[in-house]
Amino acid sequence: MIRFEKVTKAYPGQARSALEQVSVDVEKGEFVFLVGASGSGKSTFLRLILREYRPSSGRVYVAGKEINRLAGWKVPRLRRQIGTVFQDFRLLQNKTVTENVAFALQVIGKPKAQVESLVPETLEMVGLEGKGDRLPDELSGGEQQRVAIARAFVNRPMILIADEPTGNLDPNTSVGIMKLLDRINRTGTTVLMATHDAGIVDQMRKRVIELEDGHVVRDQARGIYGYQN
Amino acid sequence: MQLRYVLSELRQGLRRNLSMHLAVILTLFVSLTLVGLGLLLNSQAQRAEEHWGSQLQITVFLCNETATSPNCTGEVTPAQKDAIINVVQENPEVADFHTESKKEAFEKTKELFSEEYFARLPTSPSSMKESVWIELENAERYQGIRSAVEGLDGVSNVRDQRAVLKPIYAAIDALKFGAIGIAAFLIFAALLLVANTIRLAAFARRREIGIMRLVGASSLYISLPFLLEALVTALVGVVLAGGALAAFMYFGVAEGMQGQINFMPWIGLPEYLAALGAVALLGPLLTIFPTLVLTRKYLKV
Ligand SMILES: Nc1ncnc2c1ncn2[C@@H]1O[C@H](COP(=O)(O)OP(=O)(O)OP(=O)(O)O)[C@@H](O)[C@H]1O
């Protein structure tokens, strides 16, 4: 589903590469944690999948397509197959929960009937039934992140990317969010999640890829956050 | 759904940045009006030239029945005419010449003036004068030919275009270049205002645009509200300029100058429509072109 072949990414004006000769293969339906110290290149890894940047060298494949060769006008089509969630939720403050989720479908031209059935269904799935008319600042952090996940998942993407989704949440709330991501993973969606949260990684026992200064230093099935002998 | 989104975005965008949009509209309005005026003045100069010929011309009018010049003893005779043409032909200051019959003069007058004005003129082909139109080799050297024909029998009068036309053409030219020069500065200001408007709008909508890009909205979809805003402001500017130009045509030309200066044919509806067409093309171009360039830059779409 996602394949990195000797990918190097150097930001302009930066002496050190953010990623260096990274080769990774993620199968369809996998759940992968990306761990590593701050600045180790986790966000860069995720952004390459979205084609927010092109790699400096090497190749990135998503769903069998080499996306660094993708024409600019085809990038939106790629992104429609990938849901994305961030630490800071990125909700539109002047839109209600329902409107925020519907927005993701409207702007890609989904017919009204489909929006009207998919949005409530997804809100129910993330546990926000009855809160559709609230504004983001009338919700707790955990609930806001559920809205963001609903928005990312409402189009039923093949891949869900989460960059420190629990970074702003307390441990209890984080567990709820992880249960939700696990449920989404069980629908067959490939999930990639960058995190600093050792407790969560240790609890879930999923595949762990560890980055250090842009290199993959560990790739372990059913891994934990820290090193393991 | 698509259309509704686009229209509501458009309405919001216009309202959010109302003062900037008004600034763009007003600058466009004034600059387009000036461009239109420049075009109208240009047409006016052309009309005048069609009627009078260029500054390089002098016109020798031959006697008719009613001519009062001392050289005239009634209608010019064929012999007198031959003699006059001979003098013209031989003169080194003459580059070219042609003759105009009474009938041609009549048709030309009829064509150049508006029908209602023409109806008031006491003209018929017989009341016109035959004439010889002389194209000079050099606008500064005209005295020789002038004095050569002036005294000839059968010559009613010699019209020196330079004396009559120079101040009129100079005035029209000055107004024309003045209008277009000021318009050029204002167009530059309009472009800067359009650029600023887009930058502010892109900044105000940066979160929304970020999410649209993230969820895979197409570039066209993202930039459409900006393009429509540009189009709407341009259209309002064009309509205002069209109104101002129409007012100029009505109060300035039809009701004003035409009544007072009736020895010159004036521009009318066809010239107005041509100027309006040019302004209607230029207006949208001035807003849409920078919008296309800047949406690419600011929205990274
Ligand atoms: N847009 C950018 N321009 C220049 N350098 C960047 C940019 N984004 C990231 N970097 C650099 O690339 C390196 C990797 O950054 P990245 O954001 O991928 O790390 P990260 O693992 O996500 O860190 P964190 O855990 O703090 O989010 C860092 O050295 C960072 O300074």
Ligand SMILES: [Mg+2]
């Ligand atoms: Mg990061």
